[in-house]
Amino acid sequence: MTARSLDQIWGRLLLWRHRLSVPQFTVVTGALVIAAGTLLLASPLCSSDDVGLWQALFTVTSAITVTGLSIIDVGKDLTFFGQVTLAGLIITGGLGLMAITTFLQGFVQGRSGLRQRLDKGRALDEFGVGGIGPTFHRILITAGCVMGLGSAVLYAFGFTDISNPGERLWAAMFHCISAYNNAGFGLWSDNLVGYKGHPIVNGVIGALIVTGGIGWRVTNDLWENRSRLRRKRCLSLHTRLVLRSTLLLIVLGAIGLLFTERFAPDGVINTLNLWEKLQVTIFQSITTRTAGFNTVPLSIETLSDAGLLLMIVLMFIGASPGGTGGGIKTTTFAVLMGATRSTLEDRQEVIIRRHEIPGTIVLKAVGVALASGLFVILMTLVLGLGPTAGGDETAQSFNFLEKLFTCMSAFCTVGLDVGVTANLNRWGQLVLMVGMFVGRLGIMLLLAAVYGSRAPSRVGYPRGEVFL
Secondary structure, three states: OOHHHHHHHHHHHHHHHHHOOHHHHHHHHHHHHHHHHHHHHOOOOOEOOOOOHHHHHHHHHHHHOOOOOOOOOHHHHEOHHHHHHHHHHHHHHHOOHHHHHHHHHHHHHOOOOHHHHHHHHHHHHHHOOOOOOHHHHHHHHHHHHHHHHHHHHHHHHHOOOOOOHHHHHHHHHHHHHHHHOOOOOOOOOOOOHHHOOOHHHHHHHHHHHHHHHHOHHHHHHHHHOHHHOOOOOOOOHHHHHHHHHHHHHHHHHHHHHHHHHHHOOOOOOOOOOHHHHHHHHHHHHHHHOOOOOOOOOOOOOOOOHHHHHHHHHHHHHOOOOOOOOOOOOHHHHHHHHHHHHHHHOOOOOEEEOOEEEOHHHHHHHHHHHHHHHHHHHHHHHHHOOOOOEOOOOOOOOOOHHHHHHHHHHHHOOOOOOOOOHHHEOHHHHHHHHHHHHHHHHOHHHHHHHHHOOOOOOOOOOOOOOOOO
16 A cells, blocks of 8 residues: 555544534544453453453443443453553543544644534533533542542541551442442442441442432532522522432432342342441442442342332433433433323423423433333343353353343443343343443434434424324
């Protein structure tokens, strides 16, 4: 190949790069980051011989999408440098792949016209960031302070059973990074099962999960109005909706798990005392919505079918817009509930907290929920095509609830596992990787990347009557 041919190829790549929209640039950048991370994590510097390219690819995809599903033992199969690399990938994905790539797009594309600047601003605002330079720096500072404070508390009062100061400090830092970014990765094979009765560990990890899940916009609103929190309506409607929805889901989820697991034949909480049951159910209610940590063993044998179904619903709702979690988001669920109530009251508009919600927001909520649900169903159907277990010696069949739970966990970037992921063959694990990537980017952003942005139509149509 001549130098002229190389120049032509490079020129075409540059031209193609300049034509990418924000959603397309985000998808391409995410794929490139995963590819680079895979090569790094598979190197002897980061992992043992048991970690090949496939294991590294699955782990990096799970880290960038802050999911937490894993087919390796992070504490044993990765070196210290590999664990640091994994933590860096979690931070990259957790702080927002969309925000980071959009921020970098201004430097990559060079020239940026007014329309492109507005396009970037809309994308960032949609993610809950609102600005490119100073705001992004404030996000990093806020995340660093929160994770640093959590690490200090865990080091001093949490992981006190770890005698080595260096190991204890790293364990505190890694788990705080994983918790704030709603990743769910742990350094131990049983995750946090050994700390199910430790109030400090449960409290700090749970608080970090909630803080990262509610989003920077809510955190910033609370901080700016900290001196006026006793006054009514000092916070924005978005903040009040997120806080109320988050608290309600945590309480209802904990009560629901207490009720469902009471009737489980081999329930994981039956042998615990009341204080431990409260800690386990509250923590699991928090982490189920997006984080993926577990303080009790999770499997089809230890959890009731009703409990698994409740956890699937919590995973589908997920965290809040602009947060580090997945799911359809708490505000989407709140808008759908508001639309349902307005329908029952025979209203022509959706009213939430004495505010009328625009019709475009309601339509988007319906679209996100429907598209996400259909995608999870498609994942479950594909996972059920042919044998999906490992080799012949370890082959096992998974029932529908196990497959649905795992697919929902992957798409909503939760990371909870009931013993399915590691026993899937590469076809099944590929389905989960695609689900994690699509779920982290968002189903609507992916569709926008595929179909591109279209100008709104100026054509009007006559009204039609459809009976429901």
